[in-house]
Amino acid sequence: MEPKKLITITMPARNEEGNLPRAYEEVTEVFAKLPQYDYEVVVIDNASTDRTPEIVRGFCDKDPRWKYVRFSRNFGGETSLTVGLRLAKGDAVINLFSDLQDPPEKIPDFLAKWEEGYDVVSGILQDRQDRSKLRGIAARAAYKLIRMSSDIEIPESATDYRLVSRRVVDAFNQLNERQRYVRGLMHWVGFNKCELPYNRRPRQWGESKAPFWWCFQFALNAITSFSTKPLKLFMVFGSAVVTISFALSLWYAATRIFNIDDPPRGIPTIIILLLWNLGIMSLGIGLLGEYLGHIYTESKRRPLFILSDSKNLSADDLARLDSGAQK
Known part of the structure; x- marks a missing residue:
């Protein structure tokens, strides 16, 4: 008789005392209906x-x-x-947040997809009943920004409720960066x-632990972790500005040399253009600072x-965590 496959449930938690008893009951009930699997649950407490x-x-x-x-x-x-992935011993690993907004009853569906041969089964959010319209718009805008700027294809409305196979876990655990965007790394x-x-x-x-502005912080981290496209965009913009400036300089010189009509003396126009240019340069410098900040964080090797x-x-679990903390 072949041994049962082991499924690991990773469960991040922070100040979830009211939800955890229900999480224990629901996970236990789900696996009581899946006798063909063994399971373990790893709770990661973020300093509750x-x-x-x-x-x-x-x-x-x-x-x-x-x-x-x-x-x-x-x-x-x-x-x-x-x-959670460092500690997981399972043949497949499912992340389930302890607030139970992601329904545990979907676990059999994730496992069915895995048994079909898929290594990454991403939960895609169709409806979120507790989110305001404004927050929903912000989240969709953040996802579109990530998809436009990223060098990898990440499904829109993908969440951290997902299953990954053992070989994906092993590959993920080889990655060394400190600034992490796990959804992107999985893809x-x-x-x-x-x-x-x-x-x-x-x-x-x-209450949700993520403030309203988290969507934009999340998007910025995702973009700067996975793409250099924004830097290239500012380089293209800079090249265009230099080209236009050079053409205007030639035109101005020609008007002086050949005594053509004087150019318009629009001081307000010049000031507005300079302010626009300064604003865009400031954005570019700020973006460059984000990339440099990532490099600085990585270089400290904390x-x-x-x-x-x-x-x-x-003891083996603790040893894996000791080595993983340094990666």
């Missing part, structure tokens, strides 16, 4: 300040399939996703991909994360 550590430790005490790690401070959602590594549409639930407890606590982790 509520009862999250106590609750998850209780899960670990009564069910050894649950594992727990806690950061020494809030290292961000992308780092939480990375640590950068390649392999067979498909999409799984779903509707996101309204949040039952607590650990990607620091742990303050763990539960149900083996």
Whole structure:
């Protein structure tokens, strides 16, 4: 008899004491209907300040399939996703946020796609019931900006609710950058991909940890992590400005040399053009600063994360995290 395939559920959490008991129940119920699989759950606590550590430790005490790690401070959602993949032992790994807005009942659908031979099954958001229209517009604008500027094809409305195969996890764990855009990295590594549409639930407890401006910060990080197109765009613009300026200079010189009609003396026009040029140059310098900031962050080689606590982790698990923190 062949051993059962192991499925790892990675579950980032920050201040989710009201949602975690339900997450435990729903994940347990889902896998009770999937007896052909074994499973483990890795909870990554991003320095919660509520009862999250106590609750998850209780899960670990009564069910050894649950594992727990806690950061020494809030290292961000992308780092939480990375640590989950470092610890995952499964033949396939599914990320499921502990707020349960991504429905656990879709797990069998992800597994069905994986069994068909897909290595990356991306959850594609069709409807989000708790999001305002303004926030929805901002999110769609951010996605379009990423897709226009990125050098890789990322599905619109893709979320972090996804399944990845073992070979994708192994490939991902070889990547060394500190500034991470995990959705992009999952598509950068390649392999067979498909999409799984779903509707996101309204949040039952607590509030979203992502502020309104997060969409634009997220887009900026994604673009500067995966594309040099914005730099090339400013180079093209600069070349065009130089060409136009050179042509105007020739025209002005010709009017003086050949005593043609004097050029218009439009001081306000000149000031407006200079201000426009200065504004665009400032944007370009700011964009260049973002790229330089990424280089600066990478060059410091600080650990990607620091742990303050763990539960149900083996010595091998901790060793993998120690080496992974340096990547």
